[in-house]
Amino acid sequence: MQETANRLVDALLASYTQVGGINHLDGKNLPSQRVIAALTSDLLRLLFPGFFDEHVLPSSAIRETTTQRVESVVPRLEGELYKSLEYAPPASTRRAELPALARELTMHFVEALPAVRELLQTDVQAAYGGDPAALSQDEVIVAYPFVEAIAVQRMAHQLYLRKVALIPRIMTEWAHRRTGLDLHPGAEIGSHFFVDHCTGTVVGETTQIGSHVRLYQGVGLVARSLSGGQALRGQKRHPTIHDRVTIYAGATIMGGDTVVGAGSTVGANVFLTHSVPANSLVLAEEVRVKVLSKTERAGAFDYQI
Amino acid sequence: MQETANRLVDALLASYTQVGGINHLDGKNLPSQRVIAALTSDLLRLLFPGFFDEHVLPSSAIRETTTQRVESVVPRLEGELYKSLEYAPPASTRRAELPALARELTMHFVEALPAVRELLQTDVQAAYGGDPAALSQDEVIVAYPFVEAIAVQRMAHQLYLRKVALIPRIMTEWAHRRTGLDLHPGAEIGSHFFVDHCTGTVVGETTQIGSHVRLYQGVGLVARSLSGGQALRGQKRHPTIHDRVTIYAGATIMGGDTVVGAGSTVGANVFLTHSVPANSLVLAEEVRVKVLSKTERAGAFDYQI
């Protein structure tokens, strides 16, 4: 056994050396998925105090609890931000300046949380107001995956705006895993946003979304897959959605020049690659319905679809 | 540092007070996501003994193990049901009656589990019988996300029928997170149900589904997004699917008046907003296929889609 194990270890070590590109040893110290997951979870509790706790949080304890949470979050966030800065230092910043920069980014981030909470309240209102299945805003916060996903995106967007590497995307991918909703930290999303059911919806990096926009599951606001690849970084590649637009399940809207005008409705499973004016109703062609006898049906089932 | 932390805490406390609506302090004690998650996981073990344990469960131990599990589940469920009743007390029920009502709901729920198991067995049979990739009913239970999702829905539906607030939805959203399958606790689902692959499929609150119905991933049985919003609560807003219907991936069927007749097949990515009779075959228009030369292709890629 020992001999076999040694042989297996040698083969793996040789692979680590030769293949390269997919391991990370003695390189720059990447931010940790695990630390960021725990941190993001704690930040959600700062945003929605009392909602994700096992026991109710009395008003008399809220200052103490909030103080403890802030004191717990700040050094951990600072540590991860430092790793991110070390991994991808801003142009014209000396290494000695990075600790102070990590501290400054952390403070700005926590200071932005009240404004993030104000935006999130509009999202909760939009979710509650438009969904007859929701019994109360409390139910929306405690049970809807959407609230978690948009809260994480709005926090990660703050870091994205300050050009923090890796962390914003690790945060939103954590929420993506948990909710099925893939909101890139770069997307600019207006107030009163709601994604019903969440699963499979994708909002790409350079998407711009107005206020009072409602999406359903499986909607893609995506980029063309161009041969340009990495050369396209930084360009506007994803669509622009104006105010009061509703996009039904499975619709894909593609391209940086594509604009959906205010007040429009896009039907389910539409594939839209050009702009439409305000108040448009965009639908796929009518479906074909054929009523079959039993004998026909077996054939249709096997050969037509 | 201490001064800065104090300032951040003050800003957050001010936000909790001013923004309102998204925090929960000294209010009614909401049922806990965490407790309900652990509880639901234990209930799955009561439904499928021996399947979700690390070690095999011998017959000689089954009475003792089952007794322990029932004794562990009952008080926790009762506690959460009490919180739910306190949060949204039934009309004409006095507060002093709530503990007895929580106890009664708990007992009825556990008593219903054998009937739930009978229904689930038909689902496992449907999954196994229709999927050539399944090696055995054992594999279906141990590996298929569908079994977990439908088991949780069928349990949550029992609580929904007794008008329990919040808990049914927290249970199904827990399963939604884990499986990608969003089955509302209100949906009425017949026997021999199967959803292959699960991810992205949504079955809304007032959906009615017959027996032997098979869905694929990304199917939506959904409501129109109407301006009515909360005013529509309680109305039938989601479609009715009769017996022996198959609905392929990504099809969206919308509206409370929409009925899909027995024995019908709905093709992938169809958007259906009106009723179809029994034995219908519903397909989207034919796709266009264009074979391009290399030069044409680059253009098509960049500009046509």
Add this chain to the structure above:
Amino acid sequence: MQETANRLVDALLASYTQVGGINHLDGKNLPSQRVIAALTSDLLRLLFPGFFDEHVLPSSAIRETTTQRVESVVPRLEGELYKSLEYAPPASTRRAELPALARELTMHFVEALPAVRELLQTDVQAAYGGDPAALSQDEVIVAYPFVEAIAVQRMAHQLYLRKVALIPRIMTEWAHRRTGLDLHPGAEIGSHFFVDHCTGTVVGETTQIGSHVRLYQGVGLVARSLSGGQALRGQKRHPTIHDRVTIYAGATIMGGDTVVGAGSTVGANVFLTHSVPANSLVLAEEVRVKVLSKTERAGAFDYQI
């Protein structure tokens, strides 16, 4: 209480005995979901050393760490493989031979890991090269759900090729849960594969995929739902995708005879059930766009979709 609890336990025990089919007691010992989840997680650390750890892994420690990980993984994998062999013993193998066979399968599996790493490196390159939102190959590995899903499929495929029961599917369903990407362990997938956004994409058991293929979220490479059911096991039921094909979000491609020729592009939400030649551009019909006045719009919204 005690009496009630006893009654509930008796009812459940009666259900376990009578309903059958969905419980597992004194039967063959199934591989454990939990053990396999922990094992798969550890195998990912062997494939990508230093990426999923909290602290950076220095070169000086890599031999020791790798040795520890191999020594931890080997006996656990062997144990689960033994359970799988006991559950579904290969034809013409005596029970006494199973421990040696479990050992042999374990060794072959670990020996294959360096080759798996080489393939995975091409996948990471494909993900990075084609996605302008990716900052580095490091970000792809640390944040993209795709890397986890394809790594698990490529490992599970090794076990599938050796006809190991249950374990390969439990491994890929673990990744499916975490990433939303459902890659069956049986699928043959070429190099430089990438699935952007992952959620809802399904690749079926007998799918064959060439090299440099790129899929988006919600794509289905699936089988017809035939009345044959279990009788079809082992037949080619899922499509064949040749080299350099791009398939956009939500497209469903169905059937074992369906071949998508090299260099083709399939548009979003297409439902394709027949073969297309090389360099095809496959699109759904054009969408209908109607610009509505306010009054019309209310009607359209309520009645037309």
